[in-house]
Amino acid sequence: MGLKFNSVSFRSQKLPCSALPPMPSFRSPKYFMASTPPSASKEVVNLRKTQVQVTHSMPAHKMEMFKWLDSWVEDNILIHLQPVEKSWQAQDFVPDAASDGFYKQVEELRERAKEIPDDYFVVLVGDMITEEALPTYQTLLNTTDGVLDETGASPSSWAIWNRAWTAEENRHGDLLHKYLYLSGRVDMRQIEKTIQYLIGSGMDLKTENNPYLTFIYTAFQERATFISHKNTAKLAWDHGATELAKLCGFIASDEKRHEIAYTKIIQKLFEIDPDETVQAFADMMRKKITMPAHLMYDGRDENLFHHFSTVAQTLGVYTIKDYIDILEFLVDRWKVKELTGLSADGRKARDFVCELPLRLRKLEERATLRAKQAPNVPFSWISDRKLKHPMKNDLAM
Ligand SMILES: [Fe+2]
Ligand SMILES: [Fe+2]
Secondary structure, eight states: OOOOOOHHHHHHTTOOGGGSOOOTTSOOTHHHHSSSOOOHHHHHHHHTOOOOOOOOOSOGGGHHHHHHTHHHHHHHTGGGSOOGGGSOOGGGGSOOTTSTTHHHHHHHHHHHHTTSOHHHHHHHHHHHHHHHTHHHHHHHHTTSTTTOOSSSSOOSHHHHHHHHHHHHHHHHHHHHHHHHHHHTOSOHHHHHHHHHHHHHHOOOOOOTTOHHHHHHHHHHHHHHHHHHHHHHHHHHHHTTOHHHHHHHHHHHHHHHHHHHHHHHHHHHHHHHOHHHHHHHHHHHHHHOOOOTTTTOOOSSOTTHHHHHHHHHHHHTSSOHHHHHHHHHHHHHHTTGGGOOSOOHHHHHHHHHHHHHHHHHHHHHHHHHHHHHTOOOOEEGGGTTEEOSOTTOOOTTO
16 A cells, blocks of 8 residues: 655645555554664664654544444445355465476466566565555554454454454465565565564544544555555556455455455445535545555665555555545545535535545646656665666556
8 A cells, every 4th residue: 555756745736645655643663764774772672763643533422323333334334344154365366386387387376477577576575565554454443432352253244344354364464475476576584674673653644533534544555555556567467467366356345345346335324424524525635545555664764655656656556646536436436526614614524525635636747757856776675676667567557
C-alpha cells in the first residue's frame, strides 16, 4: 500500500499523504540511527519518540451503539469472509518443495523473473513489506473502542471479524515473501531487516481509537491495496511472469472483499449516525490517508518510503490519481452529497469532502510531473542497484 514526491513543496500544497514522503513529525528510529550503529537501548528510546497523539476520541455513549451493531456484523459483515477450507494458500502458487519437480519449477520461475525490470521488484518488495507488517494492523483494530477483541478469543462478531481478517491478510505477505525469495532477484536480508524495523516502528494514522475514523481509514486503504495489487498483476502479465500475475490477482481479490466489508460498515454508520460519520470522514481526509508503511526503513535510506512511493507512482501501480479516484468513489458510494438534516458542523464536513476531489485534481498534474522528475536512487532491496528507467510507464495518468 502506498506513495511519493518532493516533501517540502507537496506538504505545503496539502496533497494526499499517500503521495507524500513521511511527515517529519513521524519520527521512526531511522532518523536517529542512519549515521551511527545504534545500541539496543538507543533503539528502544527512539521507538518511544512519537508526536502528541489523540486517543479514545469517541464519546463513551457511542460504545453502546457498536455493541448493538454486533448482530448486524454477524449477518452482514462476516459473510464476506472465506471459509478456510475454500481459501487459497500461499503453497498453491509456488513450487512444492516436497515434490520431485521442485528444482525444475524454481528454475522456470527464476527464468521468467529475469524478464521483470528492477523498478517492478522495488514496488513488489514495498507491497510485500507493507503486508508483512500485519501485527501493526491487528493492533490497530484491537485498540479501537467498541469493536476490539477483549480477550484474544472473544466471541463477539467484531472480534471474529478482526481475527479472521488478520488470518486472511496473513497469506498476502507470506505468498509475496515466498515468491520474492524464490525469484532470486532481491536482497532478502535487507528486506527482512526492513520488515523488522517497520513492525518495531508501528504506524501513526491518527485514528484516535475511534471506530468511525478507523473504518473510514480501512475502507479507503483496502481499496488502495486492491488497486495496487491489481496493477502489479497486470504488469507481471505484461512481462510474461504468469504465476506472479496470478498470485497478485488472487491477493487483489481478497482486498476487494475486504473493501466491500469495510465500506459496508461505514455505509451502516451513515445510516444510523450520519452527522458523526460525515465529520469523521472529513477529519480523516483533512489528516490525509497515511499509508500504513509510512515509517519503513532499511537501516540505510532515511527516505525509503518516499523513494518506494515515487517508484510506485511512476510505474502506475498506485498513484495520486488513484488516491483521488478512491475518495471520489467513497463519496459516491456513501451518497455523501445527498446527506440532509445535518448539524452546521456536519454540513461543513459534507461540503468539504464533496469538494475535495476537485481541489486535488487541480494539483494532480504537478504532482505527477514532480514524481517523474525525482532523482534515481539505489535501493538496498535490489542490492543497491539504481533504477534505469523509473518513470517509463505511463499507465498512471
Ligand atoms: Fe493485504
Ligand atoms: Fe485487505
